[in-house]
Amino acid sequence: xxxxxxxxxxxxxxxxxxxxxxxxxxxxxxxxxxxxxxxxxxxxxxxxxxxxxxxxxxxxxxxxxxxxxxxxxxxxxxxxxxxxxxxxxxxxxxxxxxxxxxxxxxxxxxxxxxxxxxxxxx
Amino acid sequence: xxxxxxxxxxxxxxxxxxxxxxxxxxxxxxxxxxxxxxxxxxxxxxxxxxxxxxxxxxxxxxxxxxxxxxxxxxxxxxxxxxxxxxxxxxxxxxxxxxxxxxxxxxx
Numbered sequence: 001x002x003x004x005x006x007x008x009x010x011x012x013x014x015x016x017x018x019x020x021x022x023x024x025x026x027x028x029x030x031x032x033x034x035x036x037x038x039x040x041x042x043x044x045x046x047x048x049x050x051x052x053x054x055x056x057x058x059x060x061x062x063x064x065x066x067x068x069x070x071x072x073x074x075x076x077x078x079x080x081x082x083x084x085x086x087x088x089x090x091x092x093x094x095x096x097x098x099x100x101x102x103x104x105x106x107x108x109x110x111x112x113x114x115x116x117x118x119x120x121x122x
Numbered sequence: 123x124x125x126x127x128x129x130x131x132x133x134x135x136x137x138x139x140x141x142x143x144x145x146x147x148x149x150x151x152x153x154x155x156x157x158x159x160x161x162x163x164x165x166x167x168x169x170x171x172x173x174x175x176x177x178x179x180x181x182x183x184x185x186x187x188x189x190x191x192x193x194x195x196x197x198x199x200x201x202x203x204x205x206x207x208x209x210x211x212x213x214x215x216x217x218x219x220x221x222x223x224x225x226x227x228x229x
Binding site: 045046095 | 154156158160165166167168171172175177178209211213216217218219220221222223
């Protein structure tokens with residue numbers, strides 16, 4: 001089955017960048033559509049962006065346009081999410097999640113990583 | 123952007139009781155709605171996709187219904203492990219959006 005293992009917690013200063021990784025096992029990354037969702041402490045879930053298999057493009061939430069970059073290394077089956085110009089409001093747990101794995105046969109966030117806590121503090 | 127509203131914000135029930143959670147969309151999302159369960163310190167877990175389809179391994183006590191703008195997640199008889207926060211999410215249009223969540227806690 002698909003498993004997603006994310007990189008460890010990060011502490012960053014305002015204005016810095018952070019790059020979170022998400023290692024896939026059980027399938028190859030080319031078989032999956034990876035997305036990123038974040039959750040600020042005590043708050044709800046916020047979709048950031050991901051690969052749209054119907055259009056074949058990576059799409060980003062407007063809120064993060066220009067600050068976020070999602071990439072993939074298919075040689076290591078690892079997805080990355082880089083967020084720049086960090087501010088305190090970016091303090092959150094960042095999750096990778098598959099958008100409809102082959103076993104689901106539909107579109108939903110069916111497999112999730114364990115989450116990566118990113119703290120932005122001076 | 124499609125806005126999802128969930129009610130109630132908190133539902134206080136006892137084990138064995140029936141839970142009915144509501145999700146309303148600001149415009150029609152057809153049947154493109156999913157439900158997730160999240161426990162403290164854990165990632166969300168997919169329960170229901172496309173309004174009424176249970177994900178793999180989800181017990182039959184969880185059921186989803188609705189279409190258009192009004193959706194319901196029903197837990198027929200609450201088990202101790204069901205006390206958690208539940209989110210709805212639409213995939214009708216990008217951006218995907220989530221509701222603010224309903225917390226089901228122990229009465």
